Amino acid sequence: MQSGTEETRDQSEARVSSALSGLPEAEAERRHLAGLGNVLPNGSSRSLWEILLANVFTLFNAIVFTGFGILLALGRWQDALFGLPALFNTIIGVVQEFGAKRTLDRLAVLNAPTARVMREGRVSEIALDRVVMGDLLVLRTGDQITADSRVVQTDEFGPGGLEVDESLLTGESVAVRKRVDAEVLSGSSVVAGSGLAEVIRVGADSYAAKLTSEARKFSLVRSxxxxxxxxxxxxxxxxxxxxxxxxxxxxxxxxxxxxxxxxxxxxxxxxxxxxxxxxxxxxxxxxxVTSIAFAVSGVALANRQVLIQELPAVEGLARVDVLCLDKTGTLTTGEMVFDRSHMLQEVPGWQRVLGYMGESPDANGTARCLAEPFGDEHSDFAPVGAVPFDSVRKWSALLAGDSGGTASGTWVLGAPDFVLRAESGTDSVDEPLAMAGELAEAGLRTLVLAHSAHRISLGSDDDPVLPEGLIPVAMLTFREQVRPDAAQTLSYFAEQGVEVRVISGDDPRTVSAVAREVGLDSSAGFDARRLPEDQGELADVLEREHVFGRVTPAQKLAMVHALQSRGHVVAMTGDGVNDALAIKKSDLGIAMDTAAQATKAVARIVLLDGRFDRMPGVVAEGRRVIxxxxxxxxxxxxxxxxxxxxxxxxxxxxxxxxxxxxxxxxxxxxxxxxxxxxxxxxxxxxxxxxxxxxxxxxxxxxxxxxxxxxxxxxxxxxxxxxxxxxxxxxxxxxxxxxxxxxxxxxxxxxxxxxxxxxxxxxxxxxxxxxxxxxxxxxxxxxxxxxxxxxxxxxxxxxxxxxxxxxxxxxxxxxxxx
Structure with a gap:
């Protein structure tokens, strides 16, 4: 049961290739010429000519430059000096708007330079725009999916099948297991396993392209x-x-x-x-003078690692009265940190097991947090088998031998309700499950380490099955790493009369716990699955509640509109593609340094070093300008x-x-x-x-x-x-x-x-x-x-x-x- 080697991947890919050979090259070329290629839409809503029309050919300029021309014609150039400021105004307007247009035109959700496809039984890398409808994408760990596709085969010989991170698109930070016939969306990334997926939507019809097209629509910041x-x-x-x-x-x-x-x-x-x-x-x-003031402020903020992508945005935060924050990447660093271990029953070698799991190459983000507290414990521990973590079954396992002072048998690390459910109804399990529930209510992510003297086995579909007689050994709690500057920054906004709404795709309890840690009064987060669709009713909820979990991208956008309908000036922060439309439609969009390219492109302000404590300085600068x-x-x-x-x-x-x-x-x-x-x-x-x-x-x-x-x-x-x-x-x-x-x-x-x-x-x-x-x-x-x-x-x-x-x-x- 050793996991994830290159040999396993090659064997899997060979098996897949023999079953599905992909399109013939001639057919792929025919489809590309027929317009079925993955050509993304280009261009914003305003051309250079339209920008010139809007800024140069105006009644205002006509009057000023007519007077300028008349005086020059009369030989009174000394009296025509007023034409210079008017010329500078026009040039500044064109340059600013053309710069915004270029930023929007460069906007792309997809960052992958090439795509890997199967054609005529051979795997090759091609340009994104050469991917056509019906192509077979060869997906490996770390790949970004380049077109909306349907999974046709996964790596059943690998440790966990195909797992996809859709957080950039949905806001949900947990990887999703994709089985055969499941859809995978462009813009998401493969975090585990490999497989083949048939392209079902390309170009402007793909999910990423629709987001990009909407985000590209030209608009100026409200000033x-x-x-x-x-x-x-x-x-x-x-x-x-x-x-x-x-x-x-x-x-x-x-x-x-x-x-x-x-x-x-x-x-x-x-x-x-x-x-x-x-x-x-x-x-x-x-x-x-207004443009110069904005420009000087922009330079001053750039020296503080704050990028102003449209100069009037300097003014924006001075007017904002509601600040919507995405939890991950804004209040938190996006990384999990180990909290503590709760000993349940002493079994020899449990620290060694945790140390090994934390430093394993296959460890997920949560398990890696175990490396620091337990990493020195496993020097003399060598398991004889392993089952890596899987997002569907929610656990991983090690098979220990009889050496090194570690109890032999199976060690399982995973979500308590998944690991212990087979043993529920016994006193030794019900109490740890109750503890796990209480810890989860406090917003902590909880894992249990359990041990069984029996060996793990495979089920009828070759999926591993938990052994009998699992005994909970330790309850492990984790929390998201809160940015050290978050609490102080939010305190500043509270003093300035700016209300805060924390909006996340994660569990409301987790979001609420983070909110409390940074000083927000939140007893329990609101589950966005219960939000009304009517804008008026939604606005009522937003006036009453301040922390939301399980929020979809569409709901984020609806929230911005609902708050604006009540007269609020709304700022929106975020880092995922799922935040892009809400950031664009808000009065002031703010992106973190780790944000997706699309999100940075539509944001008016980008915190280049990701320091949330830069925000008060932006507020002060905006107030000075106004x-x-x-x-x-x-x-x-x-x-x-x-x-x-x-x-x-x-x-x-x-x-x-x-x-x-x-x-x-x-x-x-x-x-x-x-x-x-x-x-x-x-x-x-x-x-x-x-x-x-x-x-x-x-x-x-x-x-x-x-x-x-x-x-x-x-x-x-x-x-x-x-x-x-x-x-x-x-x-x-x-x-x-x-x-x-x-x-x-x-x-x-x-x-x-x-x-x-x-x-x-x-x-x-x-x-x-x-x-x-x-x-x-x-x-x-x-x-x-x-x-x-x-x-x-x-x-x-x-x-x-x-x-x-x-x-x-x-x-x-x-x-x-």
């Missing part, structure tokens, strides 16, 4: 920042049409009317003014507000637009562009609260109207104390706008810190340098103001500063509600 900014851009874009008409008409009227402006060539100035007004309404840098972008957005939206308001007022009243485009570049750069870059990257631990857009607009609209009122006051009062030249009024308007907008910046930079003070002071200094340096004066066409106009500007700015402070005090109370 409140991005969706809010996109919504703003849509509002602004649609408002630009009528605004352009108002502005152009107003500027032409300001030049004496359409006919006069065209005749004397003043239409050029009118067009420049109109372009300046329209472009000022567009928050060009907001998207760029809080800082909210701060920066108020600067940009303040500008958009006053640009719209000024355009309407000056257009309707037929006043000349008070700035040149290049002069707006001064205020944009000093009050928004440069400081926004630094503010977006500074530390910020503010806790996330929904309503980003509402809070931003509540400050930005009043602040923009304060700036507008200052410019209107300057125009009205300046005409009364004037006259002043066009250049003087444009310079005064630039200083008025910069003075009030810089105080808006000072408000946004609070709470005060030395670096933030330095940023604000540097912007004031930059404004002064524009007027001090002759070259910059000439380029931006600004001039020193007369005393009366200078005093007027100072007075208006002072009133604006007071109003901004009043607005800040009100906004603080508003945001605390």
């Amino acid at each position: 409140e920042l991005r969706s809010s900014i996109d919504r703003l851009l849509r509002w602004i874009t649609w408002a630009l049409g009528p605004m352009i008409l108002i502005v152009v008409n107003g500027q032409m009227q300001a030049q004496g009317g359409w006919e006069v402006a065209i005749e004397n060539g003043q239409w050029r100035e009118a067009v420049v003014g109109a372009v300046a007004a329209v472009i000022a309404m567009v928050p060009l840098g907001l998207v760029l 809080a800082n972008i909210e701060r920066v957005s108020m600067l940009f939206l303040t500008k958009t507000t006053y640009a719209f308001a000024v355009a309407v007022v000056f257009g309707v009243l037929a006043w000349s637009f008070p700035f040149l485009p290049r002069q707006l570049s001064i205020t944009d750069g000093l009050t928004i562009g440069v400081p926004a870059f630094f503010l977006a990257l500074m530390p910020n631990a503010t806790r996330y609260r929904s309503g980003f857009l509402k809070r931003s607009l509540a400050f930005s609209i009043p602040a923009g109207l304060i700036v507008t009122a200052g410019l209107i006051a300057l125009k009205v009062l300046g005409d009364q104390i004037g006259p002043f030249s066009v250049e003087e009024m444009q310079s005064a308007s630039t200083l008025t706008l910069a003075g009030i907008a810089l105080w808006v910046l000072a408000v946004m930079a609070r709470p005060v810190s030395p670096f933030r003070i330095l940023i604000v002071l540097a912007m004031y200094a930059g404004l002064g340098l524009i007027w001090l340096i002759p070259l910059s004066q000439d380029f931006f066409q600004v001039t020193w103001l007369s005393d009366s106009l200078g005093v007027l500007v100072l007075g208006i700015v002072a009133v604006g500063v007071v109003l901004v402070e009043v607005l800040r005090a009100w906004h603080l109370r508003f945001t605390r509600k």
Whole structure:
């Protein structure tokens, strides 16, 4: 009964080959040409052309680049600098989405580079796409199954027949015995035995391909920042049409009317003014600064072994309020560890037997845990026969001789209810069975070591049969190795108000025990086989229960949808292919380093070193980004507000637009562009609260109207104390706008810190340098103001500063509600 040698495998394969010779090569080629080959579907739902259409050919870009082109055509390149941020925005959008497309297109559940098939009685290795319907796959231990197949013959001469690990597909961590006529699915792996399987589904029809195809469907991570900014851009874009008409008409009227402006060539100035007004309404840098903030965060997290596959995912964990965890690979390392032995009856040599079983080449994952505590005990023990573990019979056995101080006869290690059931009803067995039940309730995996003086025998179907008179010797308990960082990380999420759901394909009792070990309050896990199919009822269960076992891949996906239907922002972690669809459909998918390729591809975040304690750092990074972008957005939206308001007022009243485009570049750069870059990257631990857009607009609209009122006051009062030249009024308007907008910046930079003070002071200094340096004066066409106009500007700015402070005090109370 020696197990698993190469000689046994060769004999088995020869026996199988003589019965089934496989397809002729000519027939296999014919089927391949007929489209019956294992060609997997390729491509995501968006082509490169579609990506370009979505990011380049937009109404927003049409308006911006049209204005850019008009100014270049008029020879006013100095006023066309606004085109650069718009170009960068477009490039970033295309690059990000194309990168996501390439990741999805590379997605594949199957990692095996070749397949082993039987054709014309010969075994050969071929490319995956050359496998055809009806081919005979030759399966050996360690192989990944490349196409859905039906078992036609197994290695009946081997130790345990054909055993398949389907955990990547089903979440069930126990290997499954496959007999003749059983189906084996693509993406699963052979863990024991060998055999032949006839291919019954190929290509897009296979199970793995269907998972891959579903996972490949293009989608962007849900981002409140991005969706809010996109919504703003849509509002602004649609408002630009009528605004352009108002502005152009107003500027032409300001030049004496359409006919006069065209005749004397003043239409050029009118067009420049109109372009300046329209472009000022567009928050060009907001998207760029947001993208830069995400990119910098992505780099920072990458240095901590956290891969961000889509930049807005940095924001995701800051918004998540429910975190769904897969037990194996997330809370646990996926490995079993020995817990303890419970002595039942002393039989000589039991430690030697356990040591030998633990270090046997045929030992499964659980038995290998015995090597460390008992490995030194078996140096003088040599069994005369062995029956390796089998997932169907749930036990393994050794046949001991009369030497070495070990009791002769049969030693059996396996599941208590399988090993001892033949002896049940006796006092010596019922008590150990009761103990095993209690230990299982505690979530421990339990094995019993039993001994019989009789030898093991074979049944009518050549399967080994347990001997009579088995005496339980020791009860052995095992537990899954919990990640050392899991409890601390979950404690952090609890403090931050993030609820946790543990979801696993394993026994609910085992899952519950692991949950308790990491600090979750769970008396008993919920068996997912009792979950309702109705989404509303399922959501009720999920609100009440927190630990689930025996969960199928379809149920994981349904759970995500049910939680989302109740308004939750859901993060999903996992490592198996069975987790891929749930991870994709969640608001934020997180994969561990050991995850299947398909799961990593659809996840937004991958923990490259598998350390679960990286998660709080990702949360902190997300919060920093959200809080800082909210701060920066108020600067940009303040500008958009006053640009719209000024355009309407000056257009309707037929006043000349008070700035040149290049002069707006001064205020944009000093009050928004440069400081926004630094503010977006500074530390910020503010806790996330929904309503980003509402809070931003509540400050930005009043602040923009304060700036507008200052410019209107300057125009009205300046005409009364004037006259002043066009250049003087444009310079005064630039200083008025910069003075009030810089105080808006000072408000946004609070709470005060030395670096933030330095940023604000540097912007004031930059404004002064524009007027001090002759070259910059000439380029931006600004001039020193007369005393009366200078005093007027100072007075208006002072009133604006007071109003901004009043607005800040009100906004603080508003945001605390």
